[in-house]
Amino acid sequence: MPRSSVTATTDPVTGSPAWPIGTTIGPDGHVVVGGCDLTEIAREFGTPAYVYATDDVRARARAYVDALRGRGVEGEILYASKAAPFTALYRLMREEGLSVDVASGGELHMALIAGFEPDRVYMHGNNKSAAELRMAFDAGIGCVVVDSLEEIALADRLADREQDVLIRLTPGVEPSTHSYVRTGQIDSKFGFGIEGGQAEAAVTAVAASRNLRLAGFHAHLGSQVYELEPYVRAIELMADFCRPHRPRVMNVGGGLGIAYCNADSPPSIEAYVELKVDALRRCFDPLPRILLEPGRSLVGNAGVTIYTVGAVKEIPGVRTYVAVDGGMSDNLRPMLYGSRYEALIANRADRPATVTSAVAGKHCESGDILVRDVALADPRPGDLLATPATGAYGHAMANNYNGVPRPPIVFCSDGRADLVVRRETVEDLVARDV
Known part of the structure; x- marks a missing residue:
């Protein structure tokens, strides 16, 4: 296997935010x-x-874990594996103590093959098939993030035991990012709108189900986001809706942007985690278990x-x-x-x-x-x-x-x-x- 036979010198890429740490x-x-x-x-x-x-991936994974732990809260960092789904990377994330979110049966299969314990797997997707839900339930995964009333009904029919679910919300907040990767706005294919009553209908549907148990709520504003203030607005809007339902879990998604060019200056992992945790702390008492879902900013x-x-x-x-x-x-x-x-x-x-x-x-x-x-x-x-x-x-x-x-x-x-x-x-x- 190739090994470097050179001694590094001071150079233009050293310390550049676009290149891997240590390049x-x-x-x-x-x-x-x-x-x-x-x-x-x-x-x-x-x-x-x-x-x-x-080593760059491991450093960023540890930065997320340490930042969450440093805020003194109970929670998990979930690798949003759609960013780069292959078994060696799943294994690395598991070694670093992360849980994982998957968005398809294929990603679920890879995560399980890589050794993730099923209870550390969270399943996403706006249109999960019956086959994907059966696969998830047969594996005994920890949680399904439900995205439509049809999916709630389908999951209830297919589940053969009590299954924790999170309801995905669309808080109506639009961060500054490309429209193709913006997901938290009212006009979105993802989740249940808070303003229009869809979210309340989803809560009612889960409560009326035989096999689904509402663990909490989820929201994700989009990807490659630099500005942090929209996260605060989204958490505040979510909290007003969620508090009466006493969630055990609040999954506030991912989305932190990265540097693609040398001049880019995204927020730090520490600042991002601190802002989200502190916003949740202001909005909830007692504080639910906090889940964060970084993908791009990890890898x-x-x-x-x-x-x-x-x-x-x-x-x-x-x-x-x-x-x-x-x-x-x-x-x-x-x-x-x-x-x-x-x-x-x-x-x-x-x-x-x-x-x-x-x-x-x-x-x-x-x-x-x-x-x-x-x-x-x-x-x-x-x-x-x-x-x-x-x-x-x-x-x-x-x-x-x-x-x-x-x-x-x-x-x-x-x-x-x-x-x-x-x-x-x-x-x-x-x-x-x-």
Whole structure:
């Protein structure tokens, strides 16, 4: 397995919020993540590849646990596994003492295979199938977050024992984030509105059920959120509705944003946890058990994607396109959300970045641009290009557009690189065909 043979030096990526904790550039100009030289990772595992600095993930998981514990409250940190669902990462989160939220039968299966105790699993989803609910009940999971009156009725019919549920609320608060990942507004496919009486109808339905027991309530405002004040408003609105029902559990979701670019400055994990806990403390006496559901903020900055540069196409007076061997099949976010990323030439990262470039994917879409305007160090065919902050919703949203196999995932720590998800092959692409 590849190991770093370099001594880190002071460099532009050290301390950057977009890159994994501890990322450096060695004296040979190579980027080092988790103690591993990315050029050696590329030689061993090929490109494109997702690379995770696992010490970064562990540090953020511990920051969440310590922040909650430090507020002197009873609660749990749940890994929102939709951000990056694969068994090695589930195992890591379990090792760090986290519980887990899953949003499908597939995620539930992976969490259980990875060793999560069923009572530490919370099941989400706005349209769970009967098969998914049966799977959850057969496994004996701890809690189901119900999202519609139809689901309440279905869950009651399928449950063969008393089952704890949380009712998902939509408090009518809209944080500043992309509309596609905003979920707490009144006009939402998720949850029960408080203002229109839907939430009260859900409470009545659970109370009338034979097998469901109301443990508490859940709300999630959205994802990639920087401003903290909307969380306070949402908790206050929820509390006014929830207090008469004396919840044992209040799950106030996740959503903390991360740095995708070096200039980004998201709130700290500690500030985020403190604000939510203190708002709940002001609103409830006695204080219910508090659940938080971070996903992106646990894994996003731990991940880096590496590519090999192919064509470098200069259009005089327009721009230079730097084409790589991946694109929207391994990172759909730029095309779906207009998301911004950094990039650098990882085998010459100590050189001046003087060529303003667009990093283009290999797919048959003009919109397949990973980074639209970034200064690179004289990009050449065969260079290794790296983009940070791809640990969340990269692998999770990967696809086989144009018949491109999905990349592998490599865990790096203390100079050791371990393959945890193999690269797909062209044989995999037809394995399900009949």
